[in-house]
Amino acid sequence: METNNNVKSKFNDVVCAIDIGTSKVAALVARRNQYNKVEILGIGICPSFGVQRGVVINITKTVESIKKAVAEAEKVSGISFEKVHVGIAGKHIKSMQNRSQINRTNVDSWITHEDVKRLKEESYKIALPPGDRIIHVLQQEYIIDNEPNISDPVGMMGVKMEGNFHIITGAEAAIQNIEMCIKAAGLEVASIELEPLASSDAVLNAQELEAGVALVDIGGGTTDVAIFENNTIRHTAVIPFGGNIITEDLRDFRILKEQAEVLKVKYGYAIPFEALRNQHVSIQGVRSGNNKELNLLSVAKVISARMKEILAHVDYQIKLSGYGKKLISGIVLTGGGSQLKNLVQLTEMETGQIARVGLPKEHLAHTRLKEIENPMYATGIGLVIRAFKLQDEESLCDVPATTNNTTTEVKTETPKTEIVNPIVEEDINKKEEDFSIPEEKIIEPQVNKNTDKKKSLVSIWGKRIGDWLKDDNDFTDI
Secondary structure, eight states: OEEOHHHHHHOSSEEEEEEEOSSEEEEEEEEEOTTSOEEEEEEEEEEOOSEETTEESOHHHHHHHHHHHHHHHHHHHTEEOSEEEEEEOSTTOEEEEEEEEEEOSOTTSOOOHHHHHHHHHHGGGSOOOTTEEEEEEEEEEEEETTEEEESOOTTOOOSEEEEEEEEEEEEHHHHHHHHHHHHHTTOEEEEEEEHHHHHHHHHOOHHHHHHOEEEEEEOSSOEEEEEEETTEEEEEEEESOOHHHHHHHHGGGTOOHHHHHHHHHHHOBSSOOGGGGGOEEEEOOSSTTOOEEEEHHHHHHHHHHHHHHHHHHHHHHHHHHTOGGGOTTOEEEESGGGGSBTHHHHHHHHHSSOEEEOOTTSSBOOOSOGGGGSGGGHHHHHHHHHHHHHHHHHHHHHSOOOOTTHHHHHHHHHHIIIIIHHHHHHHHHHIIIIIHHHHHHHHHHHHHHHHHHHHHHHHHHHHHHHHHHHHHHHHHHO
């Protein structure tokens, strides 16, 4: 990342994210403040002409949209950047469950972030269908020495580590097209993130993630579904229908695409009710004087029919996950399509779940860009949040591993270097100087004196015994 001096001194932790959608390309520049809140510094938006249902179909047009969005974001924020975090979606996205296992060799130390990372990397070794690539490996729960339901094993003791992971894959060609577009725009891909996961980071709070919730991100070309329960991702899916298909349906009234989009956004209702029967809207024809009068009840019926179809797919994915009865927080709608009038009520009627519209301000700091709180920017803000999470994970793995003996080692090393070593050296010198010479002077005379004493005692007693024997001989002679 390259910044000018003023910005660099002020913002040292800045990331950029690009949301390549079917209807728009949005580039966001953001930083994280001291309260762990995300502050949007700049945003650039450009219509998207090379993406269809979340998949790049025209690289040249997509590159042009990316360049325009990035240039606008750099102009607003005053920051130029090189690495970007990009979102991905489309009907090619698939998910599966997998269990990985490793055995730890260092059993005397507790489990570290490096052990968790090594266990996670085992899931990347699974066999995939030809043409697929793993996008995410998301942890669900850990099993340490056959002890299940562990959410965070770091700091525990154990030998056998197992983990249940939710694996998300995508088509290799679709991923390469996104990477090619970013490189052609003169940028570098820092990471590729699944868009429904990014949107969930932007609009869901901690209570909803724990209680159980289904996020439904209605975009232009796709509707993304992500189901969470007990702070864990349980199911993901991408439905190849979005707001653009409603716009195409409204063109059956023989109006232009731009007119159909305005009709949907300003006058569209997800539920047709009787009061709309007497309301009409006039749309200008291709030629002047050929205006059309459209009844809003008829428009609402077209919108409602298509939205019911999309919600039927959402309800099917919720039931397929097996968590339909565990979603205490119900459904959270986000994305540009969630702004449709009466959509919350239609969602509750079609799925039987409580619903609300999620605004991407859950983790946002105060910003002068008020338009950023629109649901259509949920994916872009979520990509920024995931970029900061990725930085935190990398920093955790860079921290050296700690063991149970760390504290005691630090305590014993300090006295040795600062206090003990000078005394030991002084004692050694003292022994060499003070005790080496006296030992020779004292010990040798002691040895000589003892030997002299022994000799004198023997000679004395020998002389006495000799005299006694001599005297005895003298008595015998008498």
